[in-house]
Amino acid sequence: MQWDFQDIHHQAQTEAQAIDSLQALEAFRLKYLGKKGVVAAVFASLGQAEPGQKAAIGKGANDLRSLVEGLIAEKQTQVNAAKAQGELVDISLPGTGGAVGRTHILTQTMQEIVAVFEQMGFVAVETPETETEFHNFTGLNIPIDHPSRDAFDTFYLDAPDASARGRRLLLRSHTSPGQVRIMKEHKPPLAVIVPGRVYRPDAVDASHSFMFHQVEGLLVDEKVQFSELKGLLTEFCRRFFGPKVIMRFRPHFFPFTEPSAEVDINAEILGIQRKKWLEILGCGMVNPKVFEAVGYPKGKYKGFAFGMGVERMAMLKYGINDIRLFYENDVRFLKQF
Ligand code: DAH
Secondary structure, eight states: OOOOHHHHHHHHHHHHHHOOSHHHHHHHHHHHHSTTSHHHHHHHGGGGSOGGGHHHHHHHHHHHHHHHHHHHHHHHHHHHHHHHHHSSOOTTSOOOOOOOOOOOHHHHHHHHHHHHHHHTTOEEOOOOSEEEHHHHTGGGTOOTTOGGGGGGOOEEEEEEOTTSTTOEEEEOSSSTHHHHHHHHHOOSSEEEEEEEEEEOOOOOBTTBOSEEEEEEEEEEESSOOHHHHHHHHHHHHHHHHOTTOOEEEEEEEETTEEEEEEEEEETGGGTOOSOSEEEEEEEEEEOHHHHHHTTOOTTTOEEEEEEEEHHHHHHHHHTOOOTTHHHHOOHHHHTTO
């Protein structure tokens, strides 16, 4: 049998051009490459072919198969694209993607504060939010029935404190009990930073919340001076608020430090007009009575401590004027940080 390969190639190309559906494509494939298709017929004819023509027929069959395979591949892509376009989904549109979350501004601020002290050699430790009266008050030289307790209004729990008869458990009103816990368990030298939540039964308004965050610092060694505390906190404020910050140490009273001070920063630098000075933290030299309460040998150690409110630091740094914004978790607010 004679095969006009040129003609067959031409015909296959013409037929391929007309293909516009997957069904037509499959029919085309069967017609040429199927068991009873043209390529198979060409190979089958080899048996009866003149010996001199076999090579040409074999080559013709192979060429035809390659050509048809190529045409099918090309058409397959075209038909797929056309089909996708006909559907409602436009596969060329960019995807919508999922919303990416972020760290809450308070967590960011707390991490930033902790990181500054970590760079200066402090170790971050977390202590419980449920505390004993001893850790929250007595160990910090705030005796029961002493008026200084009034400054630390407290949520008490119904649960009794199993470790001290007659005493109640409470939600810590500051992070300072972390000092007592850490000193009871470790010997100096110590340099720790204690971030966490604290609770006070305050009526909620623009500057008060029944729950807020503090970061406590404590350093104890054999020789520690107030000047070192000043140097450390000055460096901290520079790193946190920027190098231009202006601060002052103002004498104050805390039962657990002696002498004690409060640190104020100059409001103008932060672009706040309301007041000249803004209080940011309390600090001082650890009161020897606290060392006594944790069982350290008398007169052996000196130390300093400080405590700051995280909300306050974030409000000053970012110009936030209402503490409630931190807890409402309105995404329009949170997204700004
Ligand atoms: N605990 C104090 C408060 O909540 C803050 C404070 C003041 C912490 C002086 C200290 C300190 O460690 O030395 O108001």
